[in-house]
Amino acid sequence: MNYYYITGTSRGIGKAFAEHLLENPSNIVIGISRNKTIEHANYRHFHLDLTDVTLLADFKFELHANAQKIYLINNAGALGFIKPMGQKDADTIIKNYTLNLIAPSVLINAFIECYDSTDAEKVIVNISSGAGKNPIDGWSVYCASKAGLDMVSRVVDMEQQVRAEHPLDSIHKGFKIFSIAPGVVDTEMQEGIRAAKKEDFSRLDDFIAYKVNQQLSDPKTVSEKYIKLLNNLSSIKHVLSSIKDYD
Numbered sequence: 001m002n003y004y005y006i007t008g009t010s011r012g013i014g015k016a017f018a019e020h021l022l023e024n025p026s027n028i029v030i031g032i033s034r035n036k037t038i039e040h041a042n043y044r045h046f047h048l049d050l051t052d053v054t055l056l057a058d059f060k061f062e063l064h065a066n067a068q069k070i071y072l073i074n075n076a077g078a079l080g081f082i083k084p085m086g087q088k089d090a091d092t093i094i095k096n097y098t099l100n101l102i103a104p105s106v107l108i109n110a111f112i113e114c115y116d117s118t119d120a121e122k123v124i125v126n127i128s129s130g131a132g133k134n135p136i137d138g139w140s141v142y143c144a145s146k147a148g149l150d151m152v153s154r155v156v157d158m159e160q161q162v163r164a165e166h167p168l169d170s171i172h173k174g175f176k177i178f179s180i181a182p183g184v185v186d187t188e189m190q191e192g193i194r195a196a197k198k199e200d201f202s203r204l205d206d207f208i209a210y211k212v213n214q215q216l217s218d219p220k221t222v223s224e225k226y227i228k229l230l231n232n233l234s235s236i237k238h239v240l241s242s243i244k245d246y247d
């Protein structure tokens with residue numbers, strides 16, 4: 001069996017990802033979010049607020065004796081309020097970094113710790129963003145947290161390579177990690193962007209135009225592209241990429 005732990009499966013890209021994976025009876029999806037919206041025999045749900053650091057620190061991955069593949073897909077994320085620095089509130093800043101950067105880091109650490117000696121294909125996929133590479137006004141915390149997620153991915157990849165050169169044991173197969181941006185996708189996150197105030201966000205009109213001009217991708221199409229890539233890992237040449245690189 002193949003096991004996919006996915007954060008943020010209640011809607012948007014994460015839900016489409018989970019539903020597509022569940023079409024294959026060899027896949028079991030373990031979703032993590034505050035709301036459960038998927039009913040399927042091979043779907044399990046952990047109700048977890050990823051900004052609750054106490055519950056987050058207690059999260060445990062399960063050992064799966066029959067696993068051929070075990071994946072962690074860090075998908076849950078939010079923009080937080082779109083406001084320039086100086087006008088944000090401290091609680092939102094803290095929660096936004098926790099959801100977008102601290103939670104994926106804690107889960108990556110727990111995932112590697114749990115499956116280190118497991119003989120399966122072990123892959124971590126972080127859903128990153130172009131906003132982690134380019135500054136966007138009003139989005140400071142989101143941009144910084146996605147840049148951080150990219151760097152965590154690069155460091156973990158380096159650690160796996162260092163370890164492969166100096167193996168602790170002969171059966172260790174290591175982990176692969178990728179940080180892949182989805183492009184602009186038609187989800188609630190985009191609705192939130194379009195609801196921002198012009199005075200807080202100079203690019204508001206661009207994002208309204210993406211919707212009007214039908215330039216937003218459908219979450220199903222995007223998740224299918226991710227799954228196609230993950231079924232052909234050798235086609236992913238770099239730790240950091242965008243789904244658009246594979247069109």
Ligand SMILES: NC(=O)c1ccc[n+]([C@@H]2O[C@H](COP(=O)([O-])OP(=O)(O)OC[C@H]3O[C@@H](n4cnc5c(N)ncnc54)[C@H](OP(=O)(O)O)[C@@H]3O)[C@@H](O)[C@H]2O)c1
Pocket residue numbers: 007008009010011012013014015032033034035036048049050051074075076077078099127128129130181182183184185186187188189190
């Ligand atoms: N949409 C885009 O254009 C776009 C572009 C670039 C990158 N991305 C990235 O793609 C990923 C998915 O975005 P999306 O557009 O699908 O967003 P979305 O439709 O808003 O869905 C976000 C998901 O994250 C979960 N989530 C939010 N806060 C949470 C919390 N405190 N604890 C646990 N889960 C939480 C939500 O579940 P609950 O509310 O049930 O908890 C939901 O399932 C994000 O990392 C985002 O940064 C999106």
